[in-house]
Amino acid sequence: MQFTAGTTLRDKKFLEITQFEFVFKNLADILAGNFESDLLVDIIGAIDKMVFSQTQASLKKVIFTLRDSSGDVITCILWESHAIKFLNCYNNFTLGEPMIVLLTHARVKEGQGKYPPTVSNSWCR
Template sequence: MNITNDTVFADSDLTDDSSFLSLASYNEILDGSVDTKCLIDIIGQAIDIGEVQIIQVHNEDRKRILFRLRDNSGNSLACCLWGRYAEKIEHHREKHVGEDIVCLLRLAKISEFGGEVQITNAFDASLLDLNPTMAEALDFKEKLKNMDLPLAGNEQNDPKKDLLKVADD
């Protein structure tokens, strides 16, 4: 397609309400069959949520939060979010104490840390939606209600703030 000085654009009445989600499978992530060079979309219940920590990366303080994402089958993945993503979860927890949190993380990165596969934000490219209301999320929440899984583990962990040195992505 070429756009020239004579090109005319017309309005269209075509609408598409699709969210264009392509949710990654926990099993495929865990067994290593998902290409870690590609960013993924993932949805899950946030469990075992830790406190926001201040971490020193390349002599710069950054916020980090660690938790696990769980699917409807009970599979879970470690999740580490940095910066504004950590702040968003912290703020949500303060406003909605004790409530379950469903996370939709779009354009997320698969990495490995400490010998475990983990999901993390891809710098500022990722999009984080907490308790989303789109059809896929509502379906996930409904299935979650019907699953015989242990309680969410949404209690707060030890409130100690650690200062660690870690390598940047």
């Protein structure tokens, strides 16, 4: 970009540009190993099952499974303030209705042995 003596600048609002854009990763791709462990992903699904919660200790953690619209299930781990926020919503959610979770900038961790990959917010501080 080159500015000359005749160049003028104005602030322009572009209302049609969204502030957030999600590129959801298919859970089937993650389960098949089609992911890069150092690339953050967006995923969405319904809570399938609460596996574990630890909020009284110094290290706060919640583990749950997430099911997508195809029926694929993946384990998710939330840490610290994310775990607390999740549990507050989960404990106040109306039973019988699906609880939809959207995780942004989540990290996929490769499975260990017989265990499949997991999704985590462990990169957050």
